[in-house]
Amino acid sequence: MKTKDKILQASLQLFNEEGEQDVTSVDIANVLDMSPGNLYYHFKGKDPIIRQLFLDFEEEFKMVLQAPIEKSLELSDNWVYFYILFEEVADFRFFYRNLQGLVERYGDLEQRFRSLVNLKIKTMASIIFDLDKQGFIDIGRIEAEQMAERFAQQLTYWPTYHSLMAPQLSLPVSIHNGVFSLISQLTPYVSGGSAEFLALTTEFRDKMLKGVKRK
């Protein structure tokens, strides 16, 4: 692995664990057993590291979000896809810890972050309309649009909600709860006879309840 990538990886981990504001570039150099001068040779401080991490996140997340717009998913792929989205957010969760503070300090990221959330809404709408078109659910346009925006919101704020309300929950359990929360909103719209859909939701719920009991 190139030194630049090692620095990015270590920074991401530190930021996620400690919150970005409390981490200095010296901390990052220390973790890597590297002199601050050597780190400075690759990145001129913390700012360019954060920008590079954002570019990486943006590129990857856009690619993932684009997929179901270009080609519809099979029914059970939707749930897997929701997991992937939550995991993408978890991988870069330090961005969401204090999103408003971050975009205030890095003003040029605000518009880009807004575009990402808009792309989330578009993707979610695409999935919901597709479930409707395939006959798994029966939902009106306004309600579907409301739901798409809600899904995007939930996906955006879950890491903050998680660390405020249930920091003792492991990330995988928290993600499972998040996915279930999205799916359960589709339940009342399930068209009669979509046994496949209901079976999937029940399976999810049971896993979640087991996860909660394990605590």
Add this chain to the structure above:
Amino acid sequence: MKTKDKILQASLQLFNEEGEQDVTSVDIANVLDMSPGNLYYHFKGKDPIIRQLFLDFEEEFKMVLQAPIEKSLELSDNWVYFYILFEEVADFRFFYRNLQGLVERYGDLEQRFRSLVNLKIKTMASIIFDLDKQGFIDIGRIEAEQMAERFAQQLTYWPTYHSLMAPQLSLPVSIHNGVFSLISQLTPYVSGGSAEFLALTTEFRDKMLKGVKRK
């Protein structure tokens, strides 16, 4: 009005408008045409101001959240009540701008803030179960609990979402959208014949669509 209250009121306004981190106690004194020494006589810096504002917010919000737990609301009072909740949050929205940063800096507020969100969930559950009991909606326990938590989340994160995604929207329009977003989630659970409920939702939606078109 007592000087102490004047200081609190001016601070709250400044914090809401500019974000708490960028405001100093000298800024607050300036707005009030007061010497920093006089302000210091009443509050020993910004920290005790923030704590006092939190105590005021907590006291008021708890009182408001307790109401529908103690006594159920009439159907149409629910919507008014949702407005009041959103407005309470808007009045103290600087707390929500960077909630995670705030509770990190004021560690003792974290537990209290978590309790407030838990009380929000309890209130929302109480409202939803009550609508079910009165026969306006028909919803299962797990879905109702999921919805209650979602309502509490939406109420908590809407100021952040609003300022990231639609800072050009006025607060009243944003609050109207927020209330509609809560209400529209109840729609698929409406029991046959609840004409009153559907009429209310439609009225809300129409107002919202008009508000959006006005932009």
